[in-house]
Amino acid sequence: MIVGGVGAGLYGMLLLAVFIAGLMVGRSPEYVGKKVEVREVKLAVLAIAVLQLIILGGTANNGSAFAGLGAGAPFYNGLLGVAMWVGRFFVIIPVLAIAGSLAAKRQMPAGPGSFPTTGPL
Secondary structure, three states: OOOOOOOOHHHHHHHHHHHHHHHHHOOOOEEOOEEOOHHHHHHHHHHHHHHHHHHHHHHOOOOOOOOOOOOOOHHHHHHHHHHHHHHHHHHHHHHHHHHHHHHHOOOOOOOOOOOOOOOOO
16 A cells, blocks of 8 residues: 555555554554554544545546546646645645654553564564
């Protein structure tokens, strides 16, 4: 999954790995010693859903069934530019909200339900 374009790979991987897949393992999700709670997961789902809604919403306005439609028209070029802008920056807003939420939390010691992050594999 490519979220946001060039340079946005790290937060795309963190959205998927830490906040979404971390819930499926049956342990309380933590990231850098801070507990991931409902607010962060909702923001992660919103960040992932924004990109999909923009892609699906943009492709719903065009298709091969429109026989004489020229996709090089100024109207469609403008819509493509807006979709690219929204897809790039509206994903970053929930990610920054997650970062702010985690920065405000205190770091907790590892408990019995956390994954070990030190020691040999």
